[in-house]
Structures are given as structure tokens and as C-alpha cells.
Amino acid sequence: MTFYRWQAEDLVLFVRVQPRASRAGIVSVHGDRLKVKITSAPVDGQANADLCKLFAKVFGIAKSQIILQSGQTSREKCLLIKSPKKLPDFITDYGKIHGSS
Template identity: 40%
Template sequence: MAKLTVRVTPRAGRDDVEGFDSTGTLRVRVRAAPADGQANAAVAALLAKALGLPGRDVALVHGAAARVKVFEVPLSEDEIRARLAGPGG
């Protein structure tokens, strides 16, 4: 299990995984508003799709009310980077 630090931009024009920045944080945009957990759910679903995992395998563990969040996924850091660098990620 790896912990994945994600910086979220809510209310974006599109849902998109932009890639890792220089600090190793994954930048993600979602259309959902940051209200009632909508953005958190949208980010989890987007990460699951981008990583080729079922939604239940992507869990928010920290930062529910913050732009920088930590998700736990059942992959190694190398597998995460490889899957996001491949087609569709």
C-alpha cells in the first residue's frame, strides 16, 4: 500500500490527472465543487480510473477539507508512476 499525496483543483473545466510536480505531489483537476464531499468522491473516482483500480481500492486517509489530500492505494510508488505515465494516464 502506498500513500499518494494529491493537490486538488476543484471546479475545474475538466476532470484531469495533470501529473507529478517537482515535490512528488500529484496534481489533479475535477469539475466537482468542494461541498458535501463531492470533490473528494470525484478525485477518488478519477484516481481509480487512471490507475486501473476499482473505486473501493482508493481511500482518502487525510485532508478531506483541504486542497492537499492523501489517498491510500494498493500499489507501490513505482507502479503508480508507471500507470499514470502510460496510455490514458
């Protein structure tokens, strides 16, 4: 299994979140998850909101186009990215190396 899959024109991402990091960003692929650091604490949904904000910027879409499908209170989450406008290098490069599209 890979850290993402296509569902028609939507992208499903499997991520592992590290809250309270010194800097926010996408770190690496860790097993079958994309490791992401978030600066906020997992309190009152703030880490989830910041995660959606980060991916909205990365994929060039509105925050409303990102749906947290599972993992609301877990570090391991499943996100649905509705019709991403651009694909970041971590998707295109991984697809080239591993034969995914």
C-alpha cells in the same frame, strides 16, 4: 520527498486538488504533490468522491480500494491506493527519472 511512496503492495499518493476545473485530469507534478483537476465543487464530499473515481479508473481498481487518509476538507490530500492493478505513466516515468521504484 516525492509525490508517492510504496507501503508494501499499496501506493500512497500526495495530491493537490483544483476543484471546479473545466476538465478533470492529472496535470503535473507540482513540488512534492501530484496536481489534479476535478470539475466538481468541494461541497458535501463530491470533489473527494470524484477524485477517488478518477484514480480508480487510472489505476484499474474499484473505488473502494482508494482510501482518503488525510485532507478531507483541504486541497492537499493523501490517498492510499490498495494494490493497484496498473501503474500509469506518471508513476513509471517519474520512477525512472528519479530512481524511485
